[in-house]
Amino acid sequence: MMIVVIGKSGQLAKELADISNEEQLVCLGRNDIDITSMSSIEEQLGKHKPTAVINASAYTAVDKAETEKEQAFLINHKAVENLANYCKTNNVHFVHVSTDYVFKGDKGSPYLPNDTIEPQGVYGASKAAGERAIADICPNISCIIRTSWVYSQYGNNFVKTMLKLMQEKDELGIICDQIGSPTWAKGLAHACVNAAENKVVGIHHWTDSGVASWYDFAVAIQEIGIEQGLVKKITYIKPIMSEEYITAAKRPSYSVLNKLSSYKYFQSDVFHWKSELTKMMNNLAELKYE
Template structure:
C-alpha cells in the first residue's frame, strides 16, 4: 500500500518511515507545501498514494501566541487543503491532533466526544484543523489526538531531561500538569494501522497510565541511572505551574480516554508509559554505543 507521510524531520514522521519501510514516502517542507493548493496537488498527483498521513504541524506552542497567522497556515489551512485534495481524489487521510484542543479542567480522561475548548493559539489552530477535516471528509479520515510525544529522534522532554540532569546540580519540574506520555514509535504504529485499514473516526492514542511532568522526570532519571545513561542522581524538585509562567496556557489535566481505540485498533494496543520509556532509553543507549 502506497502511503505518503507529510513531514520528514519530526519525531512521528521519522518513526513512520522506520515502521513503514518501502511503502512510505515522507515529504518534508522542501518536497511539498501543504499551504499551497496547486503545489500540493501537483506533488501528490505525481505519487498517487492510497493514503496520506499528516505528521506535520506548527508545534511551537509559546511562539504561536505571537505568530498566530503562521500557526494557522499550517495547522488549519494546510489541513483543509489536504482534506479537500483527498476528498476529490478518494484518498484516505490520517491526521494527528493534540490534547491542547481541550481546556484541561475536566479532571477525568477526555473522551473523543468531549467538547473541545482550546486555551491558546496553538490549540485553537489545531482545533480549527480538526473541524476542517471533519467537515470535509468525515467518512474517509482518521483523526488521532495524542500528547506528550517523545522518541530517540529529535528534541523532546526526555532528551532535554537527560541533558540537564547530566549538566545541572539540581532541577525544578512542574508537578501540577497531568497527562500521559507517548512514545512516537507506538503512535506511528497506530497511524499506519489506521491508514492501512482505513479506520475512520476520532480516536485518542497515548501510552497507558497517568503521570505529572515531575513524576515523569523522576522516572527518566531513575531508569537512566539504572541503565548507565546517567552517572548519578541529582535533586529534582516539584514546582507549580505558577512558578514557571509561559506565554501559552498548558492544560492542567489532559489524560485522553482510549477505550474506543483499544476496541477498534485490534492489532496495535497502547503499552504503559513506564515500559515505553524503558524501551526508548534502551534504544538511546544502543544508538550512543553504535556512534562511539
C-alpha cells in the first residue's frame, strides 16, 4: 500500500504524516507538486506509483474567496478535476476531503450525504464543483469525506486563535447561533487512511460526535485550557448573534452532518468532540504551547 497525500503543511496533512509510516505514506506539498498542472501531477505521482491518493489540499480562506473566486475554483475545482483524471487513468483510489459549506445550512436536522447541496458562498461553491468533478470522472474509485470545524495542534484554527485571544483580551464576543460539530484533524486523518486502505466508495460524512455552537466551543476551550495550564486568566465570553459579527461570506447556521454511513464503512473509533478537544489540548500543553 502506497498512499500519496496532496498537502504537506496543513493541519490534516500533518496529522496524516503523524499516524502513518514513511513506507506507507508520503506527503507532497506545493513545492513538490503543482496540482493545477496535469503534467506535474503525472510526473510526481508517477515517481511514487500510489495505490491511493488523499487530497488534503484546499483553498480554505472562506472570506477571501469572495474576492478571489478564480483562485478558489482553481484549487478546489480544477486541481481536483486533474487529480480525479489521474486516478481514473491509473486506477488509483481517490480520497477527497470536502466541507459542510456545500450545504445551505437551514435544514434543522443533520445533513445526509445524499441531501441536495446548495452552497451559499464562493468557497462552498468551489468545493461543490470539486465534488461534482469527482462524481463525473471516477465515481467507482473515489471517496468524498465531508467534514466540519476542523482543528489541530498544527496550523491556524479556531482553538489556537481562541487560546491566543484569551491571553490578550478581557472579553470576547463569540457567535452562538451557528451550530456544527468540532472535529479533531487526527480522527479525520484516521478516517481518510481507512477509506484509502479499504477502498471505500461514495460520499460520507466524518466529524466528531455531538454538536456545539461557536460559543459552546469557545467556552470549552477556556475550561480545558485553564485545567491544563494553557489559559492563565478568565476571559468573559459573551454570546453574540451572527448579525453582530458581519463577514464577507455567509456561514451555514446549522451544518451538523449525519455520520451513520461512516460508522458502517469506516473502521475508525468515534468520540465526542469535547473529549477529542481535551486530548488535543493536552498535546499542546505537553508541547508547552504559548
